Amino acid sequence: MTDLLLFNVTNGLIIGAFYVLMALGLSLILNLSGVINFAHGGFLALGGYLAYTISPIVGFWAALLISPILVALLGLAIERLMIHRLYGRDPLYSLLLTFGLAFIFEDLLRAIWGATGLPFSVPTFLSQPVSAQLFFITFYRLFMVAVVALAVSGLFLFLRYTRLGLRIRAGTLDLDTVSSLGVNVRALRSFNFALGIFLAGLAGVLAAGQIGLEPTMGASLLMPSFVAIIVGGVGSLPGTLLGGLLIGVAAGVTTVFWPSASEAVIYVMMAVVLLLRPRGLLGEEGLMS
Amino acid sequence: MTRHDRQGLRKLGAIWLLLLALPVWLPLIGGYMALGTRVLVLGLAAMSLNFLLGFTGVLSFGHAAYFGLGAYGTGLALKLFTHSTPLALLLGTLLGGIAGAVLGTLIVRRRGVYFAMVTIAFGQVFYFIAFRWNTLTGGDDGLRGFERQPLEFGVWTADILHKPTLFYYFVLAMFALATGAMGFLLRSPFGRTLQAIRENERRARFLGIPIEQHIWLSFTISCFFVSLAGGLNALLNNFADPTMLNYTQSGEIVIMVVLGGMRSFWGPLLGAAVFVVLQDYLSSLTTNWMSFLGAIFVLMVLFFPRGVLGMNLMERIRSIGVQLRRRGT
Numbered sequence A: 001m002t003d004l005l006l007f008n009v010t011n012g013l014i015i016g017a018f019y020v021l022m023a024l025g026l027s028l029i030l031n032l033s034g035v036i037n038f039a040h041g042g043f044l045a046l047g048g049y050l051a052y053t054i055s056p057i058v059g060f061w062a063a064l065l066i067s068p069i070l071v072a073l074l075g076l077a078i079e080r081l082m083i084h085r086l087y088g089r090d091p092l093y094s095l096l097l098t099f100g101l102a103f104i105f106e107d108l109l110r111a112i113w114g115a116t117g118l119p120f121s122v123p124t125f126l127s128q129p130v131s132a133q134l135f136f137i138t139f140y141r142l143f144m145v146a147v148v149a150l151a152v153s154g155l156f157l158f159l160r161y162t163r164l165g166l167r168i169r170a171g172t173l174d175l176d177t178v179s180s181l182g183v184n185v186r187a188l189r190s191f192n193f194a195l196g197i198f199l200a201g202l203a204g205v206l207a208a209g210q211i212g213l214e215p216t217m218g219a220s221l222l223m224p225s226f227v228a229i230i231v232g233g234v235g236s237l238p239g240t241l242l243g244g245l246l247i248g249v250a251a252g253v254t255t256v257f258w259p260s261a262s263e264a265v266i267y268v269m270m271a272v273v274l275l276l277r278p279r280g281l282l283g284e285e286g287l288m289s
Numbered sequence B: 001m002t003r004h005d006r007q008g009l010r011k012l013g014a015i016w017l018l019l020l021a022l023p024v025w026l027p028l029i030g031g032y033m034a035l036g037t038r039v040l041v042l043g044l045a046a047m048s049l050n051f052l053l054g055f056t057g058v059l060s061f062g063h064a065a066y067f068g069l070g071a072y073g074t075g076l077a078l079k080l081f082t083h084s085t086p087l088a089l090l091l092g093t094l095l096g097g098i099a100g101a102v103l104g105t106l107i108v109r110r111r112g113v114y115f116a117m118v119t120i121a122f123g124q125v126f127y128f129i130a131f132r133w134n135t136l137t138g139g140d141d142g143l144r145g146f147e148r149q150p151l152e153f154g155v156w157t158a159d160i161l162h163k164p165t166l167f168y169y170f171v172l173a174m175f176a177l178a179t180g181a182m183g184f185l186l187r188s189p190f191g192r193t194l195q196a197i198r199e200n201e202r203r204a205r206f207l208g209i210p211i212e213q214h215i216w217l218s219f220t221i222s223c224f225f226v227s228l229a230g231g232l233n234a235l236l237n238n239f240a241d242p243t244m245l246n247y248t249q250s251g252e253i254v255i256m257v258v259l260g261g262m263r264s265f266w267g268p269l270l271g272a273a274v275f276v277v278l279q280d281y282l283s284s285l286t287t288n289w290m291s292f293l294g295a296i297f298v299l300m301v302l303f304f305p306r307g308v309l310g311m312n313l314m315e316r317i318r319s320i321g322v323q324l325r326r327r328g329t
Helices: A002-033 A040-058 A060-081 A091-113 A139-161 A163-173 A175-180 A185-211 A219-232 A237-257 A265-276 B003-020 B033-053 B064-080 B085-107 B112-132 B164-187 B189-199 B201-206 B211-237 B247-260 B267-285 B289-303 B310-328
Strands: B151-153 B156-158
Touching (some): A002 A139, A002 A185, A002 A237, A040 A060, A040 A185, A040 A219, A060 A185, A091 B247, A091 B289, A139 A163, A163 A175, A175 A185, A219 A237, A237 A265, A265 B085, A265 B112, B033 B211, B033 B247, B064 B112, B064 B247, B085 B112, B085 B211, B164 B189, B164 B211, B189 B201, B189 B211, B201 B211, B267 B289
16 A cells, blocks of 8 residues: 555656646746746647657757757747737737647647657666666656756746846736836747746656657646646746645545546645635735736 | 617627528528537527626636536436436536536636636536546546437427427527527626626726626626536537537637627627538548647637627728728818
8 A cells, every 4th residue: 555655656746747847837938928828738749749750860868958949949939920919918819829829739740740649768777667666666757857856946046046037037026117127028028938838848858758759748738737836826936836746746646545536636626725725825915816 | 769779689680580590591501400500509608608708808718617517417417317308408507507606706716817727727627527437427438328308398299309400499499598698687787787897897896896796696607508508519419528528618619709709799609600610611621620720719819809700890891981981081
């Protein structure tokens, strides 16, 4: 029983790490630009598929970096061409636009790489289990968690200690003031969008090594990411981090006792949070309410 | 009676004449009865959403949940304990409506983007329940094993199961009841208050209007009618499946509303007609219809955010005409 529990808690933490990467990207974009990016899952899946295609040429390690960068560039182009026109308008429009983009992404992925799942091979030493006793913990899982931890702490350090990061945080609180202080808000939002998409692409490559590739792999992570943001508190990045890990573990633990409820349990958590603390665990009152 | 009223009446007359005569003219232009009925069902769903979106100014991106609950409720009622179609429909509608009323109490605490996110996320709960509860809902395969039953009127039995045209009129009757009720509500002081909230929530609050209560009521009413549409959809197909509850279905209902024009009462019906016919046509034409559908969303938002169709287009043409005339004098 304890073994099973341990297994599922580890699983939950790893899934939670994906939620965190995805939700942090979504959160960045939502906080600064007020856009819910429905196409985020599409970018994630694209990251995985691109890595699949380029890794035979450049190798796994380079693909891990190059694929997210390519996806981020695509995100930048889409932001420049379409999404930036919708800033400041009713959120309805950006929702519909990115919703349409998500459809296109899924369909194109299916057209290019096929509807059936594809395996994505990682370097052999990573796919070994750590020990015979803890057979379910492969080096790849440890590696994934390490990459996520690195990316997340890198993001927080960037936001905390660089001028650009400071501007993003300030823009989240009051974009008008930041703009009147002479910051190029247009460029700031574009950069911020690309940063969020980079995280999605990275999550895509990591997920590909763990669960394989499927056109809908991103879409199935989208809803839990929403829940992570709401549970943690809209507007708070540490909240998103906490929310993602929390719902990952909750889903993992539920799998032990009542497997078929493992997806629904996170929504129950969200309902409880909204009932007792509508702003979310670490959310600030008044922000985005 | 003012000129405006007369125009409105004429428009109303034309819409109802078209709908009543649909079984006559639809086959002539190559349509089939089930397609016409589907337009009506999704039109009702879109108009119900517009009660909230267009006339209260609050965006729900999770209405598929209540649409699907209505469908599953109606289907299960027919399958498990009744042979009366109207009773099953009523039970299904109540299931979706009450779920909306309960979740609405949590949802109305938020606004704007946040409100939309919470509605989407809550919508997914029912998707997973329908997907996972195999023994009751049939899981991924969908709910089967029920059929709409003929309506008994004492001396006469309306066989809506085998006569598509009769079923169309049954749906039309429900549609008339629902849209009549919504139109009545929107003209009442309550409806005017909702529109005041849409125009300026802060001012409405200063006037002493209990905002949360009104938005909750509007949300609940909207959920009831969208749930009725879902029930009708289950009767139409004699089938319900989990994708009806998924957020992609919600997005489709929203795009129908936007396509037809949010500020217009009848616009969403036209939006639904265009969307349903286009979807039917595209999916028969190409396997990549999802891309085309996505492209429609994108182009819509970028170039015609106020709706390309219907009354808005008429108004726009009229306003261009007025401007030209002004320039002429």
